[in-house]
Amino acid sequence: MGTLRAILHEIVGLFVDDGSLALALVVWCALVGLVMLAVPGVTMAAAGAALLAGCIAILLVNVVTAARKRRGAKAAT
Amino acid sequence: MTWIELAPTVSAAFLASLVECVEAATIVLAVGTVRGWKSAFVGTGLALAALVVLVLALGPALSRLPEQALQLFVGVLLLLFGMRWLRKAILRGAGIIPLHDEEAIFKSETANLKLARTTERWGVDPIAMATAFKGVLLEGVEVAFLVLAVAAGSPALIGPAALGALAAALLVTVAAVAIHKPLARVPENTLKFAVGVLISAFGIFWTGEGMGIEWPGHDLALIGIAVVLLGAALLAVRLAAAPAQPMEAR
Secondary structure (H helix, E strand, C coil), X not given: CHHXXXXXXXXXXXXXXXXXXXXXXXXXXXXXHHHHHHCCCCCHHHHHHHHHHHHHHHHHHHHHHHHHHHHHHHHHC | CCHHXXXXXXXXXXXXXXXXXXXXXXXXXXXXXXXXXXXXXXXXXXXXHHHHHHHHHHHHHHHCCCHHHHHHHHHHHHHHHHHHHHHHHHHHHCCCCCXXXXXXXXXXXXXXXXXXXXXXXXXXXXXXHHHHHHHHHHHHHHHHHHHHHHCCCCHHHHHHHHHHHHHHHHHHHHHHHHXXXXXXXXXXXXXXXXXXXXXXXXXXXXXXXXXXXXXXXXXXXXXXXXXXXXXXXXXXXXXXXXXXXXXXXX
């Protein structure tokens, strides 16, 4: 039972390590999809570029924030 | 199918599997060294059998899903998986979190295994077998997911992706048998960085395809996305490594 729970925990952990990163990426993908459905004039190139740029921006903000938090925590100890 | 179409899939499966196989090999080596090789091999064998069953059950089930829904589903999972690896590799590259240390993991595993009581049944130590089974199964599930996921767009790619993973498993097995020590010299963070970029690129590509985006250049767009992501990830390492400037210094 313990092994099964560890395996399930590990499977979830494959995709979600930092919850805010996972949530932001899923929300961004959903937003791009919704805009594509709602706005007929959106070109494929623009949608693709928005998807890529958004994911990159989310990653950059996440790592910089995480680095600052860790550095702040180290300085406090 | 041309090598340009095959190369990203095969290299992503090979590199990602290499990282996972190194991690699994460390656990099997620790089990074999401390509690005996028979238990380590039985645990490994059972885990491989469980993986085969899992792939045989999941593979055909996935192929029954509508292509666009499958691309979207697998694309988002790959994006989450790849970005998680990339985030960790960036933070490690920037010196924010410590590097993955196979030697330390080997020492910790062997210490735990030495403490556990030996209770052999049919010549096999259940604790050792379960440790090897769990380690190989967990890393193997990641390999199986990656092989199925990077080939999600085309069933014809599953074979080449599986061959890439198999090549990685063979390479690690041969190296582990030859040196009989954890493979600590593998540049794991560099590999994870490269794999994070590749898997995230696949994730963005398949998510877009699943949404109905027609990428310029079709499959070649995958290489373009990977190059842009690589540049962004390298920038992220620099940004994360740079200490925050106080307001008056800006």
